[in-house]
Amino acid sequence: MADKNENFIEKYFNLKNSLLYFGLFIFISAVSLYYIRKIYSQGSNLDIFFTFPKAIIISIIMLLFFYFILDGSRLYFVLKTLNADISFWNVYKLVFINIFISNITPLATGGGFAQVYFLQKKGVPLGKSSAAVLIRTLLSATMLFLSVPFIIFRNQSMLNLLPGNYVFIYLAIFLALYFFVFYLLIFKLRLIMKCIYKFFYFLKSKHLLSKKRFRKIILYIFKHLELFSEDLAFFIQGKKIFVILSFLCTTLFLLAEFSFSYLVLQGLGYDINFLRILTLQILVVFIMYFAPTPGAAGIAEGGYSLLFAGFVEKQDLFPLLFYWRFFSKYVGIFIGVFVFFYLIIRGGIDDEK
Template structure:
């Protein structure tokens, strides 16, 4: 453990890390309880551990897939940052990948990861508005794929999901997908409407004496400035560097393909010959619903939804192992690495503050 000059970890770092570790414990507690539920009710309390999992070729293949998965996650954000006109070293961006995995999986609705990435990008000299735009574009590119494909998959393959979704839920999914896309259309092309709404919200707070006139004006000016910066980041992405913008789309597609490929590889190792497109369809639907999970990192929803859907494809005694390995490879490893990196980054930040003072 890294210590300060007095031999102790800085108090600010210790407090933050303690908070994050508490959220991490909650995340894993929910995940483990749900895995037990999957094991008890979907697997009938049985589990099979194939010998193939312990072979060197399988370990090597999964390791390569994992490395590529993390690299593509970093490259998609790096390309977006370059497209909006900024340069941050890829090594630093790769650290932010694990920061995002860790924080987003221990905060409700996965909202914390992007904010923390913005915080660290600002430390590298990137304005908050552009940094927010970059992380938003990164998220939007992946969300577009999921929010477009999910309604199509469910409508064209209703027999695969009929036991889970009432027709009214299918309509709701379609409406939610359209609203999500409409929201980003407003952000892109109707930024004045957002400023108009924010002005009236702040003015309302001023009217009821929650904000003084001075704070009302300063808050609106500051928010307007960041919104212009945010909107400018989006504009530069689409108009500034088409090569980097195209690469960000490519790396996003590869990232999602690699993310979904873990299930394909694991199911193949278990000895099944299920069509890859069927597995991909199930994986898209599971990931879509994880976006709306209120629990930290979609814990519980992810394991339960995955087990529920994939129980249709594999035998009972394989579903627990499949679900556990899927979460371990795609999330748990990244969370553990992220804990270490966030500690080091926070410690470095505290040390720099002390030197400045």
């Protein structure tokens, strides 16, 4: 088992590459925060957090606790819908794995893959674990993406902050592709398998793959694609209570994530309507989905500052930005570093299932 773990690290999470991406995330984040403080928020002081009313500080700490719980719960109930046999504690550890890996890989590509890997180590089949992670992502992404057009149409002034009217075209294309792939996986699986077969057959015909290797790859992919597609369809027809809880936990998770800014603003003495904060946060997270940098570093800080600059005093922008990132990302990343290396290096993932 140790050899398998080492092969996994070497192939997918090479220690040197992980440290490089993590360093890049820290560097870009630090430069972004420094620039925003230097240019836009001169005179700001992070110690202001300790002057917040105790009720606000306690609320932020409690919100952080429920934020992580809800993050784990949304994946847990999706897995329960798929009849996966796994404890909530094992799923809860994946919350921090996902936060850490997502924030050290471009476009957050590594987090879902890492979760699939660790779910497999806990006995959840590849097709089922892949379907669960994708469904979890689809639920939150769909809620966000469908909200953006309504927000923009109701707030025409925000169009000036976005790259022209082409944003609607990009959004429409992205959503169409998103649901098209989802449709193919459930209803047109044979077409996908046919395309995959032709692709690998072409490689074999050009002597880039041996006959034995070609057959092994095709059988492996087809087997898990069928399981994956079945589990996606099974979720839609699964136990209603778990489907409802999956949607509910996803909604509450997003509300929790968007509430950090609201509470920090309350601590800074601002009385801004929560729906206005919710609107701005949805736009920020939407922008972050397309950021190519690790953890959307730089893009997140810039987009957040741009959208919130019109609602707070200049000296309050940096504390607001810093504590939003600190509670919504940095704390989870810090915990994720220890959880990840404990599970990988010390073999904690192979503990009793």
